[in-house]
Amino acid sequence: MAHIIDGRKMADEILDEVRARVARLKGKPVLSVVLVGKDPASEVYVRKKEEACARVGIRAENSRLDEATSEKKVMVLVRKLNRNRKVNGILVQVPLPRHIDGKKVTGEVAPEKDVDGFTAVNVGRLTSGNELEGFVPCTPLGVIEMLKRSGVMIGGKNAVVVGRSSAVGKPLALLLIARGATVTVCHSMTKDLAAETRRADILISAVGKPGLITGDMVKQGAVVIDVGITREEDGKLKGDVDFGSVKEKAGMITPVPGGVGPMTIAMLMKNVLKAYEMQGGK
Numbered sequence: 001m002a003h004i005i006d007g008r009k010m011a012d013e014i015l016d017e018v019r020a021r022v023a024r025l026k027g028k029p030v031l032s033v034v035l036v037g038k039d040p041a042s043e044v045y046v047r048k049k050e051e052a053c054a055r056v057g058i059r060a061e062n063s064r065l066d067e068a069t070s071e072k073k074v075m076v077l078v079r080k081l082n083r084n085r086k087v088n089g090i091l092v093q094v095p096l097p098r099h100i101d102g103k104k105v106t107g108e109v110a111p112e113k114d115v116d117g118f119t120a121v122n123v124g125r126l127t128s129g130n131e132l133e134g135f136v137p138c139t140p141l142g143v144i145e146m147l148k149r150s151g152v153m154i155g156g157k158n159a160v161v162v163g164r165s166s167a168v169g170k171p172l173a174l175l176l177i178a179r180g181a182t183v184t185v186c187h188s189m190t191k192d193l194a195a196e197t198r199r200a201d202i203l204i205s206a207v208g209k210p211g212l213i214t215g216d217m218v219k220q221g222a223v224v225i226d227v228g229i230t231r232e233e234d235g236k237l238k239g240d241v242d243f244g245s246v247k248e249k250a251g252m253i254t255p256v257p258g259g260v261g262p263m264t265i266a267m268l269m270k271n272v273l274k275a276y277e278m279q280g281g282k
């Protein structure tokens, strides 16, 4: 049976490390979170980010805007935060209401404050192999950190990423390539998903379809990381991986909840600290 990777414990360790580093600073890093509307999932994520900030000593300054706020007003706020020298990191919580172009707004964040790693400059850095010079999206970064802290060697392995979004699948594939994996990226048009996933030494699913990955799709001993989060009608959170059947085949597996989710927030705290230091904060 697979070893279960405890994302909560790992995230706690990272938060403790960030807190110790923040405590040695003369100033306090500041994260500004922009939340538009009342999407319940976004409210939960923002609250968790606030809690993590409080825990590590980062000041969270949140702007909560009404659902009907115009795109222009949100853009003006982002530009104002870009100019505010007291703000080190800016995060625009997505999804934004339908009348707002999310890509346009997140793309407006100053690259040096872009702790979500969504701007063209930071995507370019990652693509060109200069990820350390900028910011990488927190979820893929969290997956890589999980693999590292679990002692999983990436170089030379067959890695299969299911999902090709700009926030998760694509940056994850780039991070794995940079670390020497042979990477296959699958998506909704992949002809035979099981044939691809069965070749994976490291299998990462980031789709949002509960039960998509079943035991018969997994190679014996593979490392299986479940990024997917879906809230079912009964309120329970489900990953993409059918935990019961896959844990019998995998060598390591992450649960949902308690896997990648907490790591995402921990990596955000690391990114805010990095922004503070890169902006010359002592």
Ligand code: NAP
Residues within 6 Å of the ligand: 139, 162, 163, 164, 165, 166, 167, 168, 169, 186, 187, 188, 189, 190, 193, 206, 207, 208, 209, 227, 228, 229, 230, 260, 261, 262, 264
């Ligand atoms: P997304 O933008 O909706 O992307 C989903 C991807 O899955 C797309 O590339 C899509 O393919 C692919 N896909 C859909 N059906 C498929 C199928 N049957 N077989 C193979 N691929 C399929 O979602 P996302 O933002 O990347 O998020 C993915 C999941 O991760 C969601 O459940 C989300 O809630 C979760 N998530 C978790 C965290 C965390 O911290 N744990 C953070 C972010 C996201 P096409 O491109 O062809 O449509």
